[in-house]
Amino acid sequence: MSSEKPTSTTVEKLTKYYSLQVVSQERLYNFLPKISVLDSDKVCSDFIHSLIDQICGKIISFDRFINDENQRIVYQLIRVYTLFINKVVGKDLKKEYICEDLKTANVENIYITTVSDCIISRFQDIKKELTEKLSAISSSSLCDFDWKMNAILSSDRINIVQENVLLLNLTIETNINDKKEQVLIELSKKELDHILETFDQINEVIQSLKV
Structure with missing residues (x-):
């Protein structure tokens, strides 16, 4: 009569750390x-x-x-x-x-x-x-988007400066009666850099929740 040894659960290592995948x-x-x-x-x-x-x-x-x-x-x-x-x-x-x-x-x-x-x-x-x-993140989703660049003029007492602004039109779908909402966002380069950094942090959290 043979007895089976219990197998231990091992965690796959994708990097040098068990907790990181990237x-x-x-x-x-x-x-x-x-x-x-x-x-x-x-x-x-x-x-x-x-x-x-x-x-x-x-x-x-x-x-x-x-x-x-x-x-x-x-x-x-x-x-x-x-x-x-x-x-x-x-x-x-x-x-x-x-x-x-x-x-x-x-x-x-x-x-x-x-x-x-x-x-x-x-x-x-x-x-x-x-x-x-x-x-909560999964309860709403982005189903479509459109964008365009606008050039606006800003001035101080000395100079007139042309600044590029991103106009981002998002179509958000919620789970409540399949309702869709339009969200218009105007972003300067500095604001765009900030939101991309925020998205990167959000992605880190989402990746951490994946098994």
């Missing part, structure tokens, strides 16, 4: 070790729980973590660790894989333990929130 995003994880700028593992725990609160829809102030010397770093940590949490929860990673990703990023051991414990302790809350956000 190699170009690896550079973002280079900032993960900067978590050591926080004074202790206790402060780190408070920081990660505050991030999770924000992900779950609460309005959070991070002022208590910021001083004149670390302001830029803390703001970057907020962005990068929000992405990291979205990624590991979106891929439903176990603690061992979360720790392995942090280790690969050269995060100090004491912070690896703290960060992974915080995420695991609130894993289901995060997953529920991300699922609801994805559902």
